[in-house]
Structure formats: structure tokens, C-alpha cells
Amino acid sequence: MTNQSNLNLNLADDEIYYGLEANKVYMGVSQYKRFKDCEARALAEVNGEWVRNTDSPALILGNYVHSYFESEETHNLFIENNKDKIFSKRKPFGLLKAYEQADVMIKKLSEEQLFNYLWQGERETVVTGELYGVEWKGKIDLLNVDKGYFVDLKTTAGISNRFYNEKYGKYVSFVEHYGYVLQIAVYEKLLTQLYGKPFTGYIYAISKQDIPEMVAIEIEQHKKEFELNLLSEEIARVVSVKNGEEEPTACGKCDFCKTTQKLEGFITTDNLIG
Secondary structure: OOOOOOOOOOOOOHHHHOOHHHHHHOEOHHHHHHHHHOHHHHHHHHOOOOOOOOOOHHHHHHHHHHHHHHOHHHHHHHHHHOHHHHEOOOOOOOEOHHHHHHHHHHHHHHOOHHHHHHOOOEEEEEEEEEEOOEEEEEEEEEEEOOOOEEEEEEEEOOOOOEEEEOOOOEEEEHHHHOOHHHHHHHHHHHHHHHHOOOOEEEEEEEEOOOOOOEEEEEOOHHHHHHHHHHHHHHHHHHHHHHOOOOOOOOOOOOHHHHHOOOOOOOOOHHHHHO
16 A cells, blocks of 8 residues: 555664655554644645654653663763753753752663563664555564563653543543553554464553653553554555545645644634534
8 A cells, every 4th residue: 555665775774764765655553643633734744844843841851751761871872862841041051950859750761670670672673564555664662572572661740640632532641641552552563464373462651740650551462453443544644645546635724734724704603622
């Protein structure tokens, strides 16, 4: 289904992995979720016509924590590349409060026995494969091939926070709301293809609260199967839009849609809360 003109990309190179060419050739879980959120915006991103914001404080903080557990070199490089965002420009200088808190999170993870037991294997491993006729790519935080598991490290506002999710039609955890169930399910499938044996994905999450809370999560099989079944039903539409075979639908609410907004008439007050 996808444009597979060049599958010999060096995806181990971050610039290539996250670059336009790789995003045109491969589907990723994040890209798929963006198409489900707003087809018009996602297509503009794939075509290089819209650049999503990667400088949000939450994303930078998450990457700060992730980089520490990738390697000392990666963490130092991340700090150097983002020092204008994470250090105070006023006396007494030093790390901004959010990143002092990130160091608290890092310390708590580093001292946790279960985390240290699980965090043994290859870091930032790229995996590729075919699912439902589409070439996929993914990057795994921690992969232990010998023991058949992988770990995805997540930072979140609160472990027990609930979100109303229209897809499920009910309140769900942050894991379901942000599409992490699908991410784990897809990665399990790709790894099984690559290594010919089953893999189990775990989420290790830590909150950004003053006193961080940690949890290790194993996702129920029926939830992963639900997401994969839904993916199999909906991927054809996403790929058709991505390849320019069908017109994208705009959500009308995101920043991209606001920039391209054109009024076609009047609405009533009831529409304001619809």
C-alpha cells in the first residue's frame, strides 16, 4: 500500500529516522495516530508543508529523562543542544525547576531495583517490518532479545489520571488514551517477525509530580488485540490519504486547521460546544 521506492534508508541515523523521506516510505505508530487525529494536518506533515511543535515543555522534559537512560554521551549532547530551554537565563542560573524535578525522577528510577533489573539490553533499537500490507518503523527504548521483552519508558503528569476517550466511549488510563497500547502491540508484532519468537512489551512509567510515582505496566492481551483489529480495519483509509489517493478530512480544531480556516457561514451557539 505504501510508497516503498526506497527501503534501504539508514534508520539508525536519527535525522533519517525522523526525516521526511523515511516518514513517506514507512508508517509509524505516532504517524498513524496523527492521521487518526487529523488527516489534513498529518498529510501536510508528511509532505513537509507543516512542522509540528517539538519544543513543548512536556516533550523536552520527557526527552531529557529518556536521554539519561540511553547513555551519558546522549544526555550531555541533549543538554548542550537544549541548554537555552532547560537552564535559567537569570541569576542564580542553573536548571529550571522543571528539570530539577526531572533529575528527581531520574534519581528515583536509577535507585529502583525492578527498573534496573528490566533496563538490561539494547538501547534505542530501530525495528521495521510489514503489517497489513504496510511497511512500519519503530524505535524501542530498551530491547532484551535473549529474554524476549522490551521496555518503553514513559513520563506522565499523573499515573492515575483518567481521560475521556471517544474511541472507547469511556474514561481510560493515560496508557489507552495516548495510544500506548497500540504502540506496544505493533512493536511486539514487528519483533516477532524479526526474531521468530514472541516478545512481551512493558511500560515503565514515572509521574512528573513533586514526589514522583512509578509503575511497571503489562498490558492485557485483549486490549492489544482490540487495537490491532481496529488498525487492520482502518489502515487502508490512512494509507490512501497518505498516498494522495483520497482527500484528507480536516478535524477543524488543531493548529493546522486554524491556520487554514475559512468561514462558510454562520453557526448557532449550540455548535460552540459541539
